[in-house]
Amino acid sequence: MLASLDTDARMRLQFEVEQWLYAEAALLDERRYDEWLGLLADDIHYWMPLRRTTTARETANEFTQPGDMAFFDDDLAMLKMRVQKTTKANPWAEDPPSRTRHFVSNVRLLEGTQAEMSVASNIHLYRTRLESEEDSWIGRREDVLRRVGDEFRLAQRHIFLEQTLILSQNLSSIF
Amino acid sequence: MDGRLLAVPGLDKYYENDLDIDNLGLARAAQVDIYRGFVFATLDPEAIPLVDFLGWVGRLSIDLVAERGEMEVVDGIQKNRIQCNWKLAVDNLFDWYHPKVSHLSAIRAGAITEESLFPMDQMVILGEYGHGIGGPGVSVDRQAQMDAKYQGPRRDEGNRGAFSNAWRASDKAKEQLGPIGIRSRGHPNLFPNVWVALGGNQLCLRIPKGPLETELWWFTLVEKSMSAEERREVVQAAIHFFGPAGLLEQDDGENWIHSTRTSRGTVTGERASNFSMRQGHDTVYQDGEQKSIETVVNEHGQLWTYRCWEEWMRAKDWDDLARNHSPEPTGKI
Numbered sequence: 001m002l003a004s005l006d007t008d009a010r011m012r013l014q015f016e017v018e019q020w021l022y023a024e025a026a027l028l029d030e031r032r033y034d035e036w037l038g039l040l041a042d043d044i045h046y047w048m049p050l051r052r053t054t055t056a057r058e059t060a061n062e063f064t065q066p067g068d069m070a071f072f073d074d075d076l077a078m079l080k081m082r083v084q085k086t087t088k089a090n091p092w093a094e095d096p097p098s099r100t101r102h103f104v105s106n107v108r109l110l111e112g113t114q115a116e117m118s119v120a121s122n123i124h125l126y127r128t129r130l131e132s133e134e135d136s137w138i139g140r141r142e143d144v145l146r147r148v149g150d151e152f153r154l155a156q157r158h159i160f161l162e163q164t165l166i167l168s169q170n171l172s173s174i175f
Numbered sequence: 176m177d178g179r180l181l182a183v184p185g186l187d188k189y190y191e192n193d194l195d196i197d198n199l200g201l202a203r204a205a206q207v208d209i210y211r212g213f214v215f216a217t218l219d220p221e222a223i224p225l226v227d228f229l230g231w232v233g234r235l236s237i238d239l240v241a242e243r244g245e246m247e248v249v250d251g252i253q254k255n256r257i258q259c260n261w262k263l264a265v266d267n268l269f270d271w272y273h274p275k276v277s278h279l280s281a282i283r284a285g286a287i288t289e290e291s292l293f294p295m296d297q298m299v300i301l302g303e304y305g306h307g308i309g310g311p312g313v314s315v316d317r318q319a320q321m322d323a324k325y326q327g328p329r330r331d332e333g334n335r336g337a338f339s340n341a342w343r344a345s346d347k348a349k350e351q352l353g354p355i356g357i358r359s360r361g362h363p364n365l366f367p368n369v370w371v372a373l374g375g376n377q378l379c380l381r382i383p384k385g386p387l388e389t390e391l392w393w394f395t396l397v398e399k400s401m402s403a404e405e406r407r408e409v410v411q412a413a414i415h416f417f418g419p420a421g422l423l424e425q426d427d428g429e430n431w432i433h434s435t436r437t438s439r440g441t442v443t444g445e446r447a448s449n450f451s452m453r454q455g456h457d458t459v460y461q462d463g464e465q466k467s468i469e470t471v472v473n474e475h476g477q478l479w480t481y482r483c484w485e486e487w488m489r490a491k492d493w494d495d496l497a498r499n500h501s502p503e504p505t506g507k508i
Contacts, residue, residue, distance in 0.1 A: 052252075067407070069413065073410070092277065
């Protein structure tokens, strides 16, 4: 269990996870999507629920639940289709390609084992398109990293954005 | 909770009881009416009654949702904002010319087939006050074949996919939808800005936020009798086709923005848009009380929407609109 690791082992694991997340983000920003797909587990669940403004009393209902409406609710086949569309099908939304930059921070090892652990991180995804279009999305991610051999595979990515009304014309980037 | 002003802090001390409380309540919805569970309200006491506003085409648009069965809304309304004029988004729902161009990437990625996005048999239904239905339709013969096929198990016997049209085989559906409505597989637009999408499983409101900005609100509906798998099939299709991350809608927004931007150019702004496809080349068909235009890809729905919009904008008052709006087209169109 992660909780039973001593400080030294925990720091090593923290370093390993952070470096993996940074490298993964770099693949997306460098548009190396096929290599990014190679980091995913066969059973990945990539999900971004909807969020809504609620009163302080109703914040338990801020996010929609799995199975209800979401912006993303994808398995590996769907993510492959998104990559196929972006890279090989000249979509209007991504050709000319967006320029993106992922900022990943506040990485925390939550629970699990050395073999499979949940990891929280904050993300700021900046996108600019064409001459002057700019979008910026900020949120929290809850990932599950699974060790396969001496590598990690991403088995879950749940993304919780701060925006309730999405202020961009589309969401055609990977978070 | 009827909107009256009940109390004012400091009424005596600050206002010296000199306040017309009876006339400071909330503005009341002047008229509220319901059609098949859809609640409509207007703040205008002079507005025409709902039943007149909807007409048979508006009612049919709602029937194409309500007649599927007892419906419920899936939790969560997708909302996003696009820098386009709202009428371009409405225009787009009637348009079966753009899919092969706008959505070629979704076809190439294997998300949807070319045949489903570019059906040759088109049926347009135009209603008074601007309602319209455009998109695929099936022939009388084809509908009869489907009816024969579907005289089998009902959904509750677990033999129907989420997007099956088997519900149209019942006598009740035929009576409610009428001889033309039962054959429509198109996209209704409840004038001015409610799109009935995904075969009646989604509604999209196109809410103007000024001339250059539109908010899209996606509601998703499922039949209460659906199995968990069928419900999942609808929700997955809704998420993967429409909304800001949908493989179809990702590209629509991009094009609406640039069309809006281009229309503001000094020269382009003065040039008329062309909506001539099939104009003068089709004939309105009548079956009982219902009318349709059965043709190939066309621009009848778009043109009708703009024409009716102009009539609404020009009308001095409701009486003027009621007297002078265009009747349903007949004959050559």
